[in-house]
Amino acid sequence: MSRLLRVELDRFASRTLIRLGVVGVLVICCLGVVNAWQSASPPTDAELDQAQVYYEQALEDWEADGEQWVADCEEAEAADKEISDNPDAVDYGCDSMEPKLENWVGSPPSFEVDTSALLTSMSALFVLAPLLLAGSFVSAEFSTGSIGNWLTFAPRRTRVYLSKVLAAGLATIPVAAVGVAIVLGGSWAFYRYFDTLDGTPASDLSSPIDVALRIVALAPVVAVIGAALGFLARHTAAVLGVVLAWLVLVEVILVGRVQELQPWALITNVTAWVEGSTEYYVTQCTVDATGQSCQSVAHVVSQTQGAIYLGVLAVVVAGIALLVFRRRDVG
């Protein structure tokens, strides 16, 4: 088993398409770091002057209508709390509506907050890349027919299957690790360059190191799913088709129409895992004497749910693929 695993890791590292894919991932990471440059740089004098003008205009409006704005805000907040299953989480920020200069200057640079946001915005890359690299790694053997030759040397299909799936999972860890290291390291270097490392700290679950570690941990899980899809679809284009079809038909169209499915959507759970938790909104309508009124109610998906969801999904897809591979004729 370990012998086969070593051979598969070697094959993963030697495939031209995978090497190109890895280079592509790393290039995108480098491009992502450019965002960190913009976030790390403090505002210019011209930007500060412009912000002052906007702030003074907003202050005049506030002094004229501010009290009414606050009253409206508190009324809406109270109504939302009544129908929410988590009233404590409802906060419209009514007591912080007064204009502040920072609203126009922008928040001061914060390495932790900005880099976490940058990493989470790039998490789709670290989901799709391992998925497709692993899918291509396995399905290429079927599309070239070399799996038949391989099985005449290693006929135990379960071992062959496990070696390929494990290799795909393990091999994507360093790819993801190097990718997030580029983003983290590049971002840190820019903030240091602008001397803006000391900023607002991130929340407990959202420090950039935590987000980076969770992205690296996610890579082998989605790679296992990708490899399993490779066994099922047996062609890289088919794997890509399955992924795109799922995203469009299920994640966008179905979940968009049936809001109750949102906590079971893949994107929701990936986001919950990467960001520490996430919210989704369900529109709730009530009818009273004045007519129908609808409000969006926030629900939280925890990181734990995201982890369980992704783990179960990987085990189920990998299990189905193993059963199919063990039984299916190899052409």
Place this chain on the structure above:
Amino acid sequence: MSTELAISTRGLRKTYRSRTGQRSVAVGGLDLDVPVGGVHGFLGPNGAGKTTTIRMLLGLIRADSGTMTVFGQAVPERLPNVIGRVGAIVEQPKFFPSFSGRKNLTMLARAIDAPTTLVDVVLSDVGLLDRADDRYKGYSLGMKQRLAIAATLLKDPDLLIFDEPTNGLDPAGIREIRGTMRGLADRGKTVLVSSHILAEVEQVADTVSIIARGELIASGSVADLIGAGAAGTVRVGIADVPRAQQVLGAQGWTVRSEGRYLLVDGGVPPASITEALAAQRLFVDELVPVRVDLESVFLELTAGRGPGTHAPPPAGEHRPAHHAEEAS
């Protein structure tokens, strides 16, 4: 020749379901015995079930029913125990196209825990050492076949299975493969070669099995099969064909006319034919014992039993291209 069996199947059956739900029988209750040692030809027209049978023996596809053994081990259940003694090339060789020949073989060697130093040895054996670092997808068909043979040699197998090994090869490549198979058999290996090209098998095979529509229709040594098919026909060239036919027919022999020739069946000695004709002052221009080859036997046995087959030609019909190849 040993009576021990390298391969044995009993009642082996495989059907495929088409998209319309109809079932077609690829292999229908095949009983096949391949003795240990020598080259065994596995013959049949295209679609007869040869490749399907080989794939089932190698565990690549599942049989619907029946039993199979390789060196006495039931397969596919105990295939892992015996796969190390089996090298196989099924249809076209298939390796990782973007890897070099050496890289492909190195991975296979590592998978079976063979020393990687063996890779260059087997590449040298098949004459590919100087192209070992070229990408596989750049190889010619002949080079791909040689690489596949090199791969099988990594195991130093006791049984080699070649499925249509000369498909797409030029005459030099065909001769090379034929020599390789014979050489392996002479080294004590068992070689199973499936083919629908009879001439190539006849020249190297010691024993053959002929299948059509997934069923065994004949098996035995090449000599026996040819002997059974060869009823001892003699072709007689003579000027007065009608009279000669009358004379020979009067002897109680089976005589057919074919243009300016007569064909005398039944193993009549040529000397008796000349004697009978000379007694009537009929003198032959040509007297040729017709050699029955494996192809004639094959065509006779498989006539109308699969795509690519047709009724056998008359026993005495010449096939110039076939004879030319034999002469080479």
